[in-house]
Amino acid sequence: MDGANGACTRMSHDAAPYLERCFLFDATEDSYPITEISGTIPASLRGTYYVNGPARFERAGQRYKHWLDGDGMVCAMRFDDAGAHFTNRFVRTGKLREEEESGRFVYRGFGTAFNGDRLRRNVMLEPPVNVSVYPFGGTLLAFAEQSLPFELDPVTLETRGEYDFQGRLNSVTPFAAHAKFDPASGNMVNFGISYAADKPALHLYEFEPGGSMLRRRRFAIGAPHSNHDFGLTPSFAVFYLSPLLMDFQKFWGGVSVMESLRWEPESGSRILVAPRTPGADSFTIEAGQGYCLHVINCFEDGGRLIVDILELEAPVYPEYQPVPDLFANVTPCRPTRYVIDLANQRLSERIAMTYDRAPDFPSVDPALVGFAYDEFWMLGISACGQPGRKFFDQLAHGDWRTGSVDDIYQTEPGVYLGGEPVYVNGSILVEHLDAREKKCEMWVFDASHVAKGPVTRLPLRHPVHPGFHASFAPSAAA
Numbered sequence: 001m002d003g004a005n006g007a008c009t010r011m012s013h014d015a016a017p018y019l020e021r022c023f024l025f026d027a028t029e030d031s032y033p034i035t036e037i038s039g040t041i042p043a044s045l046r047g048t049y050y051v052n053g054p055a056r057f058e059r060a061g062q063r064y065k066h067w068l069d070g071d072g073m074v075c076a077m078r079f080d081d082a083g084a085h086f087t088n089r090f091v092r093t094g095k096l097r098e099e100e101e102s103g104r105f106v107y108r109g110f111g112t113a114f115n116g117d118r119l120r121r122n123v124m125l126e127p128p129v130n131v132s133v134y135p136f137g138g139t140l141l142a143f144a145e146q147s148l149p150f151e152l153d154p155v156t157l158e159t160r161g162e163y164d165f166q167g168r169l170n171s172v173t174p175f176a177a178h179a180k181f182d183p184a185s186g187n188m189v190n191f192g193i194s195y196a197a198d199k200p201a202l203h204l205y206e207f208e209p210g211g212s213m214l215r216r217r218r219f220a221i222g223a224p225h226s227n228h229d230f231g232l233t234p235s236f237a238v239f240y241l242s243p244l245l246m247d248f249q250k251f252w253g254g255v256s257v258m259e260s261l262r263w264e265p266e267s268g269s270r271i272l273v274a275p276r277t278p279g280a281d282s283f284t285i286e287a288g289q290g291y292c293l294h295v296i297n298c299f300e301d302g303g304r305l306i307v308d309i310l311e312l313e314a315p316v317y318p319e320y321q322p323v324p325d326l327f328a329n330v331t332p333c334r335p336t337r338y339v340i341d342l343a344n345q346r347l348s349e350r351i352a353m354t355y356d357r358a359p360d361f362p363s364v365d366p367a368l369v370g371f372a373y374d375e376f377w378m379l380g381i382s383a384c385g386q387p388g389r390k391f392f393d394q395l396a397h398g399d400w401r402t403g404s405v406d407d408i409y410q411t412e413p414g415v416y417l418g419g420e421p422v423y424v425n426g427s428i429l430v431e432h433l434d435a436r437e438k439k440c441e442m443w444v445f446d447a448s449h450v451a452k453g454p455v456t457r458l459p460l461r462h463p464v465h466p467g468f469h470a471s472f473a474p475s476a477a478a
């Protein structure tokens, strides 16, 4: 694999040596107990870690350009009194089945269009279902961007099919990949963007853990914002709407989503504060010119609403290509706090941390989603600002009490981290991808001191691709 992409020939100025080995290989589906564990699995870690991510980029000489294009594979690491057990499987979408049968990529990707490629019902991407995976109401759902999730068996990861919330949504309902879960009720809240040129709108959905829909609200958003994530509090859903705009006429003309997006920083960014329940109106706050892919967390504090995001200077999607040479020109990104005065509906304060290593995949203690919190974890790119490809090689731990990111684990060159760091009862779980040795492990860190390195290392039999988003389902007895 070193040949065409030349890792060996440019090691001296390559900020991501062997990175192609993390993307360009055929993933192996398997299920097995983990042996040769280093360290001790914390007793508080009982349940199953799940991560979803793109895991197929090539087929019969075709190669996807963009990280978001690859077919989704879910990995599960189950922790119980007997030890740890790993299972991984592709999400068996209709897209995957058809493309396996035809031996080539058939459908257009987020960042890759082919001659004669196809769309779902001629209007939207046929989803690779590769963004996230969440336990919900006793089942497991793998999410795509702006389409229905797929239901999986929580143990075997066998795909059961599209999950339509008891028939309340359909196969062209826009539905985002970043569902949020109310820690008090277990309800799922999620959104979808309708890109109708004359009336772009954001739809907000709330479901009980059984899957029945409690509410559906619609908010006008003025422009067809591409939006990926949001924050949830007991009263509000909060959106940082960046001026990255989607042109569906271009998309329907035959180009990829990437080529249909337009960055208009002069239009500015806005925070949309959308009440979850009927009877209250939404409002927006002007919020600079940055770009936000991921929200860290939001919470209400008396008459204030705290909105914490990872704020980039420009969209990050262009940095997800060309696979495997990613993040060549990624802009600095910082954890940034916006404080909104709810009575006046005004921005009262903006605080940006100094840590700017293009962090992404932020996470918090899931019990504190929507509530006051201080600590968060994320992946960072140490070579941000340097030329050339690069990738996540830091696990970073931020704290709003100090206003800084002082606790950082740094990998060695040629070793990367993958998947949203997941917090479980004082531990952080993350994928450790040693591209030098073509070996992958799951690593467990003490959440309070990630700089000390892992407390547990769980070696995998086969390499896995870097994941996107992860979650944890506690065992019933935990």
Ligand SMILES: [Fe+2]
Pocket: 131, 178, 228, 229, 294, 468, 469
């Ligand atoms: Fe995401």
